[in-house]
Amino acid sequence: MSTEPPALPKSPSSDSCPRCGKSVEMSFWTLLPSRDNHRILTCGACGGHFDLANASKMAGVMGGMAGMALGVLLPFDWIIRAGHGSKSYLIAGVVVVAACMCLGAVALTRILLRLEARP
Numbered sequence: 001m002s003t004e005p006p007a008l009p010k011s012p013s014s015d016s017c018p019r020c021g022k023s024v025e026m027s028f029w030t031l032l033p034s035r036d037n038h039r040i041l042t043c044g045a046c047g048g049h050f051d052l053a054n055a056s057k058m059a060g061v062m063g064g065m066a067g068m069a070l071g072v073l074l075p076f077d078w079i080i081r082a083g084h085g086s087k088s089y090l091i092a093g094v095v096v097v098a099a100c101m102c103l104g105a106v107a108l109t110r111i112l113l114r115l116e117a118r119p
Contacts, residue, residue, distance in 0.1 A: 018117040019048035031109045032102065033060040040118050053114040060109035067104020071097035 017024050022045040030041065034057070040049045052060075076093040083089020 014113040015115070017043040017046060017048055018050050018115050019043065020046035022046070024050070024115070026110075026113070028106060031060065031106045033057060033064060033105055033109075049118040050115045051118050052109070053116045056109055056112055056114050059112040060105045063108025064101045064105035066108070068097060068101040070104070071100030075100070
């Protein structure tokens with residue numbers, strides 16, 4: 001007879017399917033904020049349907065706004081000053097701000113990721 005305590009069941013991670021508990025693959029596009037309330041993602045293991053929880057969607061929006069603010073405050077200003085306000089540097093600055101917004105949204109969504117089952 002062993003004296004070891006029984007093993008506790010593993011708690012599912014934040015990216016696990018709400019139906020079967022197995023990890024699902026989340027693409028970059030899935031983690032971006034979306035206005036589509038009828039979006040349904042499918043688990044590869046069990047075929048169950050799920051989507052990001054509303055809290056995760058809101059975290060993505062807030063992360064995008066924070067990323068955009070940081071992008072405008074830091075690199076955008078530096079790029080515009082380096083190019084003396086020329087159009088090509090302005091376009092490069094806008095592209096950098098858009099990239100900062102996307103990275104902020106995806107990062108905060110991934111950190112606060114929760115999945116909920118859908119019918």
